[in-house]
Amino acid sequence: MTLGGILESIGGEGFIIWMTALSVFVSVFVVWSSLIAPRPLRARIKSLTERRDVLREERLELRSHPLRAGMIEIANYVVKKLNLLRTSQTRRIEDKLLQAGFRGHNAMVLFLFLKLSLPAVFGVVAVLIFYVLEIFPATDLTKLMFSLVAVIVGAYAPDVYVSNTAQKRKQKIQKALPDGLDLMVICAEAGLSVDATLNRVSTELGSSWPELADEFGLTSIEIGFLPDRSQALANLSRRVKIDGIRGIVNTLVQTEKYGTPLAQALRVLSAELRTNRMMKAEEKAARLPAVLTVPMIIFIMPALFVVLIGPGALRTVDALRAQGFM
Numbered sequence: 001m002t003l004g005g006i007l008e009s010i011g012g013e014g015f016i017i018w019m020t021a022l023s024v025f026v027s028v029f030v031v032w033s034s035l036i037a038p039r040p041l042r043a044r045i046k047s048l049t050e051r052r053d054v055l056r057e058e059r060l061e062l063r064s065h066p067l068r069a070g071m072i073e074i075a076n077y078v079v080k081k082l083n084l085l086r087t088s089q090t091r092r093i094e095d096k097l098l099q100a101g102f103r104g105h106n107a108m109v110l111f112l113f114l115k116l117s118l119p120a121v122f123g124v125v126a127v128l129i130f131y132v133l134e135i136f137p138a139t140d141l142t143k144l145m146f147s148l149v150a151v152i153v154g155a156y157a158p159d160v161y162v163s164n165t166a167q168k169r170k171q172k173i174q175k176a177l178p179d180g181l182d183l184m185v186i187c188a189e190a191g192l193s194v195d196a197t198l199n200r201v202s203t204e205l206g207s208s209w210p211e212l213a214d215e216f217g218l219t220s221i222e223i224g225f226l227p228d229r230s231q232a233l234a235n236l237s238r239r240v241k242i243d244g245i246r247g248i249v250n251t252l253v254q255t256e257k258y259g260t261p262l263a264q265a266l267r268v269l270s271a272e273l274r275t276n277r278m279m280k281a282e283e284k285a286a287r288l289p290a291v292l293t294v295p296m297i298i299f300i301m302p303a304l305f306v307v308l309i310g311p312g313a314l315r316t317v318d319a320l321r322a323q324g325f326m
Contacts, residue, residue: 070131072110075110076106077110094113097177101214122151125150126149126151139273173245180209181244184197184198188263194252194255198223201213202214215236227257237249243276246274247273251266
């Protein structure tokens with residue numbers, strides 16, 4: 001049946017009635033949808049949960065290797081048997097691991113296990129090399145000294161590795177902080193909240209500066225789940241011991257407590273951070289002449305002396321040969 005046949009069967013008045021009913025239904029649906037209060041909390045919780053699951057999967061992928069998983073099981077057993085997690089140094093070690101980017105219970109357990117086992121492993125290897133296999137012939141005193149040095153190196157190797165990792169991570173976050181702060185200013189001027197700002201900046205910086213993006217993303221999740229927002233910001237300051245991060249945390253806490261404009265405070269902080277960065281660059285440039293003095297003396301001055309004194313010395317030698325003195 002064609003459209004004309006349908007219209008003839010319905011009739012003009014029926015068509016008008018059906019169109020009127022459809023218009024009323026659409027109008028009622030639009031008004032009803034606009035009057036219903038939105039529920040952003042459910043969507044926000046869902047997004048935070050998805051973000052937390054993504055971060056957890058990324059960290060689980062690092063521990064998915066069977067050898068690594070078996071090592072973690074052994075470390076858990078040894079640390080639990082010796083009650084190493086109840087020592088007074090646990091809080092300090094946890095802070096060091098957080099600053100290096102190692103989070104979670106397994107990181108602490110693995111560090112304590114390596115701290116306990118590496119001296120014995122290095123000592124056994126040194127004994128095998130010097131006393132059993134005798135690869136390097138030496139006196140008994142030399143063998144004993146090298147074995148003791150191996151034990152000391154094994155004892156301090158985890159601390160040195162964690163400290164170097166934390167220092168490199170801190171430098172990367174320091175370099176990424178100006179870009180992250182500028183993005184935070186843009187997000188704050190756009191009217192986003194603190195957790196939404198941190199989440200957006202984390203998403204934008206994920207490919208270029210993953211360290212800062214990781215910290216901001218974790219802080220955004222903690223702000224959404226912790227009852228006290230200032231505690232999440234304090235955790236950020238605890239994980240990253242940088243003056244710029246401390247300034248951001250103080251600014252956000254002040255904004256949350258006193259209601260000061262967030263965008264204006266972040267803009268002032270961004271300008272101050274860039275000024276400090278420029279002052280450090282000028283300081284390095286001012287130290288450059290003093291630093292170059294020693295290389296110039298070692299590498300340039302001998303060549304300059306050869307160029308200046310060489311011809312005169314050669315003429316003097318030729319004159320002495322001509323006189324028969326040489």
